[in-house]
Amino acid sequence: MNAPVPAHVWPTFEPRLVPAAMLAALRQRFGTRCSTAAAVCEQHGRDESPYPVTPPEVVVFCESTAEVAAVLRLADEHAVPVIPYGTGSSLEGHLLAVQGGVSVDVSAMTKIVRLNPEDLTVTVQAGVTREQLNREIKDTGLFFPIDPGANASLGGMAATRASGTNAVRYGTMRENVLGLTVVTASGETIRTGTRAKKSSAGYDLTRLFVGSEGTLGVITEVTLKLYPLPEAVSAAICHFKDIAGAVDATIQLTQVGVPIARCELLDVNAVRAVNAQSKLGLRESPMLLMEFHGSAASVKEQAETVQAIASDMGGEDFAWASTPEERTRLWTARHKAYFAGMQMNPGCRTVTTDTCVPISRLAEIIDASVAEADASGLPYYIVGHVGDGNFHLAYLVKDGDAEQRALAEGMSLRMVQRAIALEGTCTGEHGIGLHKMDFLIDEAGAGAVEMMRQIKRALDPKNIMNPGKIFTL
């Protein structure tokens, strides 16, 4: 129990320098949108993970697919690494330039390319964020539900197969991307998928790129499914004496098939943190924060069913967020839990886990992980998309404290081992990045990871696309 493990287990990579000829070509084409300034490079060499900044050699701010293709052709010619960059909100070291190279920043690619409300589809440039999208389509009566918390770019969300609070009802990026425009490692532009809702036309390249973490090409446009805004929306909270009660309630409501839209667990530490940050005055005990979408009658019916189940499991103080403002306040607080947790623990950084297990095993893995976290003495909190069997246990470790960091990494490792033993996954929605490469082998098996490598070698023979992520070659 509580055995620490070293914090940085990924291998050392040989840097690959950007040749002067390539830099000159980039400067000529992109002018001031090509930067080697230390501050710019450093900002592009980190994400929300606790890993040390590892800057690229140059950052290029692209504004179109054609510009991305121009960078990729140069990178191919000179065998230089390329790291796609959206908003920098990833969590597993995806953006760290472990071999140097070029950061291709698509954050200025913010055009809604085509909105087809009559088909419930939209095509956006990769730099459009989910909040921008929902703002711009508001008048159509439609919305895009996938909500990982951070106001991430849709290209980045596709690249990490993101999901979040609404996934229990609407699925993840896996289910909601209809097609992509991708610039390949050789600088060619291809289009995957169509605007049709389903297709059996050849290999599913769309889903090969969704979750590929920038290792196969740069996603420049994303075609997404949209959904009619529900006629009625209702949010509720329910408190429990312990986490087990909240989890048992979740398991049961999943099994009876209530089409709940969101079902989030906050442990007592998370409740304290959001109370402190957002002045919510919530009772400080484990709670479920839920949301129901549908017709007025169906929302009422869902909520009654859930209230009955929760109450059977010891749920107390079931309360409604009766106004849209109150609902927004609750969800905003939930989304800020990550920052609230850090504010409660000044000088700390967060080591976050992301395991996801079959729903019936959720109580088991949470119980074991909480027992270990309690025994460790490290501050921690839990938030979880428990309707999907996915939760995040966030350990707060003092920045620079190698011992605390190793303690957290050890607990994270054992939680992953538990998840895999329970037929779950080491990552429900954050991706592998640098951090979980060993876990991926434990989970998928050496044969499956070797198949991933074969695909990578075939599509990116010079290993220029975000090298060193997901697996080593």
Added chain:
Amino acid sequence: MNAPVPAHVWPTFEPRLVPAAMLAALRQRFGTRCSTAAAVCEQHGRDESPYPVTPPEVVVFCESTAEVAAVLRLADEHAVPVIPYGTGSSLEGHLLAVQGGVSVDVSAMTKIVRLNPEDLTVTVQAGVTREQLNREIKDTGLFFPIDPGANASLGGMAATRASGTNAVRYGTMRENVLGLTVVTASGETIRTGTRAKKSSAGYDLTRLFVGSEGTLGVITEVTLKLYPLPEAVSAAICHFKDIAGAVDATIQLTQVGVPIARCELLDVNAVRAVNAQSKLGLRESPMLLMEFHGSAASVKEQAETVQAIASDMGGEDFAWASTPEERTRLWTARHKAYFAGMQMNPGCRTVTTDTCVPISRLAEIIDASVAEADASGLPYYIVGHVGDGNFHLAYLVKDGDAEQRALAEGMSLRMVQRAIALEGTCTGEHGIGLHKMDFLIDEAGAGAVEMMRQIKRALDPKNIMNPGKIFTL
């Protein structure tokens, strides 16, 4: 208009003989479960497509993943083609042994490997059919919704990315396969996915194999999502003066987000055929056959909304199937439309289209295709999963009549061109097989198809897995 095209456009393939040493090894291991009898080989060299029987040289009846792996290791050693075989119900020539080789029949792999009702998951061997699965899990209160009509094997359904009547609500095999056991081209066994509901762990190998039509490996086990049997189920029919009214009603109910479980169109010819075969006494006009799943209150509400929309669009004679028996009778008749169509036209074979378009373009493509079919003088009928924008226009051509066949193929080609122009797909659920290889290039573009080839070459360097399907190398 009505320009005929040649019926068989696929290239000629060089046969690759099964060497005597390999045949001897197969005979030694499989005994009577290894057959070269003409009748057995011929039965394995065809599917439900109108293409001429193209038998494999040998058929091996496998009973386990280990047995499949043994065959694949021999096939790899001798560079001999392997064609996975489930129930033979595919529609695009997938099973034709265009280069000879070994048919790996998994129809005896009918074990339910593991049922986890508490997680809404089940793992089955590839030969389990959807009807067997639903029979065996009946007592759990769960069901597997994907229903392509034929009682196909779940391995085959995964391999063709099948969907069918329930997809509008529950998705296709793309959304409902959690993981696979696959024997690769080199005879190695890998496992993709986990039993967790979502994952961001590396490349989505599961969805690479779903829809790969046996060209990357043999699927031997499938882990599927299950759903609670709805508390209430209700079916309804509604007649329309013309197809346009039925399609417009479908478009509108999709856009308002009614969670309808099934929404099927039958044109007047299809209604006549099922009337004749199943003695249904339906009014002979275009109709929608719909099904609603949910709580009693929600089903009532959905049906009222749909009835109001249908009535606005000129829908008449809205009628309920009030008993489970009546519901089963209607759906059985719908599923038999394919055979009913052939019975109405003795001596005919069916050339079936499978286009799928964004829902708003559905009326447009159906109108143009019906006009052309009417002008051709060929008998035809339409059935369609119109809630997904997918429909099948089936041309009945006299068996062996090259002229009629070319006429039908010409109309099929132009329908695909229309679908692609409308941002749809040449195949919603049947796959590419032999028949739609050129269409795939038109739809996906040469660059995307070349990427598929690169993946194929990487994972199957000797091109032994169902060669000649999806694309030529």
